[in-house]
Amino acid sequence: MCEVTKENFSSLLPEIRELVDEAKFIAIDAEFTGISLQTSNNFSLRDGGSSRYGKLKAIAKEFSLCQIGLSIFVKEKDENQFIAHTYTFYLFPDHTGSEDVRFGIQVSSLSFLRQHGFNFNKWIQNGIGYLNNQQEKALREASLESSDDAIVQKFREIVGWLRNAKCGDQLQLEAKHFSFTVRMQSIMDKLLPPNKVVLKDISGLLYAKCLDPIDDSTVLPDDISVASWDQIVDEMVGFTHVVRHLCQSGKPIVGHNVLLDLLFICDKFICDLPDSYEEFKATVHAALPIVYDTKQLCYEMKQFVARGDRELLAFSSLADLFFSLSSARALQSRLMAPAVVHCTKSSIYDGHRHWHEAGFDAYMTGCVFVRVLSFALTSGFRVDEVQKAKFSRLLQLASPYKNRLRIPRSAILYCNLEGLDKSRCLYYLHVSPRQGVSDSAFSQLAQLLSGFGAVESHQLDRQRALVVAGSKKCGDMLLQDFEGSDVFIMRPYWFFDSPFVRSAARWICVVGVILLASGYKYVKLR
Template sequence: MEVSRSTFEDDLPIILENIHESDYVAIDTEFTGLQTNDGNNPSLFDTPAERYTKLKQTVTHFTLCQFGLSTFTRIPKFNKYEVNTYNFYLFPIACSTIDVRFCCQASCLEFLCQHHLDFNKFMYEGIPYLNKDQESELRQQLHIQPSLITNDVDNKLLRMYSSIISEWVQNANENEELIVQGSEALQAFYSSLKIEAILRRQMRDIWTSTNDLGQIVVKKVSNIVRKELEKSEGFLEERILDKLLGFSKVIGTLIETKKPIIGHNMLLDLLFIYQQFYRELPDSYTEFKKELNLILPTVFDTKFIANELRKKLKDCPFFNDTCLEDLYFSLDSHDGRYIVLHSPTMEIVNNKHYVFLRMVHIFTMKQLQLREIQPQGFVAYLHTFKQFKNCINLSRATIHCLNLNGPDPRSVRPEWLYIELKDSNILACNTQLANVFGAYGSVDVKLLDKKHAILAVATHRGSKDILKAFHKHKSFRVVKYNVLKHSPRVRLVLWSGVAMTAVVCIWTIFSSQRQ
C-alpha cells in the first residue's frame, strides 16, 4: 500500500495496530544522495568511528524520500506469517523556524527515476515529520507565542477571507454559518488549519471548521459557546503541530514497542532514522551506538547474517551472493524452500524482506536434533539468532561489522602493505598505485609522501599475491607495514625522544663535571 500525505491520517490507526501486533518489522529507505564529496567515499582504512563521521555528513545533507515498512505477524495454527507492507512518501515541511535544507545527488536521482519513484508524490504528497529537537523547538514557540506557528500563510488569501467574514459577521445571527469557498492555496498541507487559527485569533465572536470539500465553515457564536468550544476542542495550533509530527508517529511506535527491526546493509538507514525522526546525530560514534541501542534494542542486518551463514552453513549454496535480490531468488527457489522441513509460508509474494524469515528458519532447523524438528515460533528464532543481534554490516572498512550493543569486533582484514617507489623519476599517485595493485583485488591507497604509500587490501589472498608478485620488482618495494619503521609521525616522535634523551645525558654529564 502506498501511503501519502492525503491518506496518512486515515491509514495511520491500522498501521500502528499492525506494528503493535507484529512479531517483527522490516524496513527499507530511499534517499536523495549518498556522498557530499569524494572524501566521503568508503575506504578500507576507515575505522567504525571514521565511517560514522562520513555517514553523518551524508545524513545531515540529504533527506529520505521513501520509507518502506513491512509488518510480519505469525499465525501459529497455519505456520504462516501475515504481512502488511507500506510504502510512505516523505517530505520535510517548513514551519516557523523549522525550514529543512537538503541536497540532491544526480546519480541517486537517476537511480530513483530508473526505479520509478514518483517525484510528484514526493514533493506534493510527502508526509511530514519532526525529530524530537524540532518538536521541542515548535512546542516552546507554541507555549510562548502561538502565532509563530502560523506566520507562513498566504496573506493575500487571509486578507480576502478576513474582509468577507468581517462584513458578514456584523449582520449575522448567532449560530448562522458562512461557507468560504475553497481555493488551490488551501489544498496545501494544513494551510486551512493555519488560516482558521488566525481567523479565530482575529475575531472572538466566530468559530471555524473545515468540511469534507476543504471549505472553511464560519459560525457566529457567543462568548460562552466560544469558551466551551475552546475547552472541548483545544487550540488549532496544537492540531497543526500534531499533523506536522506525521510519520514520526510511526517511528515513535517502533521505539515504544521495541519490535525487532530487520534491514539489509542498514547502517545508513539507521542513521537516517536517528537524525530525521529522533534527534540530531551526536558527534561521538560511541554515544550514537549507545543511544540507538536504547531506542531500537533489537536490530538484525540480513547482509551481515548472509555473510556469516555462508561460513557457518557450507552445505547451503544459497548465501554465495549477499545482494538482497539474489538472496531472495535463491531462498525462494524450490531448493531454498525445501532444504529443511516446516518452512513458514507467507501470504504476500515478492517481499524481499522474507529473506530474514527464510534464513532464520534454515539456521534454526539445522541446530535441532531429528526428534526436535517441528514448526518453530518467532521467539525460538530470536534465541537461535541472538549471536547476530545488533551486528550491522560495514562494507569496505577496517572491520566487517559494528556491534550496537558492545565493543566492536577485532579486525580480520589483512595487514597493511608499505610501498616504496624505487624509480627517482616517478612520483607516488593514488590513481596510478590503485591501478597497479587493483589487478590483485580490491585495494585502497593512502599516500605518505611523494615516494611512499600504504596499501589496504580487502582479502588475504590478494595481499599474499601482491607480496609475491612484487617481491623483487624493479619499480616498487612492497613489504608488510610496520608502524615503528614506516610511520613518519611515529618515527618523528621516536627520534624526538632519542634527541631529548641525548640532550639530557649531555647536560647531566656536563653538570657533574662542573661540580
C-alpha cells in the first residue's frame, strides 16, 4: 500500500498513469463522510431505479469522499500471476470559488473510520483536491484582475510588514478575489516558512494575518515568478487527473456494491449528477465503458459453479467473500487460478489486514474478481483447458455481466448501465391481528420479520399492515411460518386491501347512495 497525499501526488502521478496503461483491470473502493440521510429518505424494497437514484443522489450531494483506493492489477508476462499495485488516496476539496466548499458529516461514519485507523489530520491537512468538469471550466474562465507584477509587489509588501508585525496583527490587502487569493497563497507557500501568515476574508475584504513574525534570515530572490492561472488550476484538478486517465484507458473498473461509489465519482470528478436516472447511466457508461460489480458477479456466477461449491459464493460482504474464496477448499476447487502478489510498496499488506482502508478494500475486491472468475471457469472446463486459458478468457466469461450493478433491497435486481434494468418479482402479503389481540402487537412485527432477509412492513391502519417480500420463495416461507401464529393472520395481499381502492370504493358507495336517493325522490315526486 502506498499512501498518497498532496505532498507526493505530483511525483507519483506519472507512475500511476503508466501502471494503469499496463493493467488488465483496476479495482476501486471509496470511503465517505456519510452514507445516509434522514429517515424520510430510507431505502425501500419498492424503490425502482429512478426512485433509488434520487435517494442516492441526495447522499452523494450532501457528503464527500475522504479516501479512494486503487488496486492496479498488472499481469506478469509468461506467468500465471498478477502483481497488485495498491494506492490509498486521501482526498480533501479545495476552495473552488468565492465561497468555501461545504459538505455534511455523519458521526457514525466518522466513528467507524476512526475505529479502523483513519488518519483525520492527514485527511484535512494533506488531502488531495479535485474538481469536476464544470468547476474546472468556471475557474479557467475566471477573470484575472491583477497582473503578475502587481501580485509580486503586494507580496513584497506583506513580507516587509511581517518583519515588524506582532502575532495577531492584520494587514488589509484589497477586496477579495478568488484568483488573487490563490495566486498569492501559492507564492507564500513557495517562498515563506510555514505557519507565518494566513489570508483571511473579513466582510468581503482580504487581510493578511500574522501568525509568527519573520526575521532577516528569510531572504527573497530578486526575481519572483508567479505561477500562471492555468498552472494553478491544473494543480487544483488534483485527483481528477487520475480519474480522467482511468476513463481514457478504457480498462475494466471493478468495485464491490459499487453503485454509490460511482455516484460520488461522477459528481466529484466528472460532472454534476444529472437529474434523471437514465442520464446518469449514460454519463457513467460513456466515461467508464466497462464496470464490474463483484457483488452482482458472484450472484451471476453461481450458475457455473458445482452445486456443492455454491455456498462459497453465498456471502454479500466483501470481507466474507474474500475469506471464502481464499479458503483451502476454494483454492483446491480453483486449480490453476492466477496468483495475486503485492508489489514492493504494498508489502505492508503481507500477513496484515487493514479493514476498511480504501486501498486494502480495493485489493480485496480485485482478488475476489480474479478468484470468482477462475472458480467459475474451473467448474466448466477440463483441467487442460484451464491451464491454457488466459485472463482474456476469464474476461470473456464475465463479459455478459459487465455494467450490471447490484442494487440491494429494491424493486430491481441490478442497474444496467447499458440497457434495461432487471426487475425483481416482489411478493405482497396482508397482516392483521387475530381477534382479541391488541393493536400494539404491530410493534412486534418488524422483529418477527427480521430473520427472513429482504422483507419490510408498512402499517396501513390500526388493524392492517402490508408486508413486502423480496421473492415468492421468501413470501411462501413467511406464510408457512405465520400459519400457526397466535398473534397475526397473514395471507396474500389482494387488490381490495389497498387503502386507495378502499377509499375509492367508499366514495363510490356514498355517491351511489346519493344518486339512488335522488332517483327515488324524483320518481316519488312524479
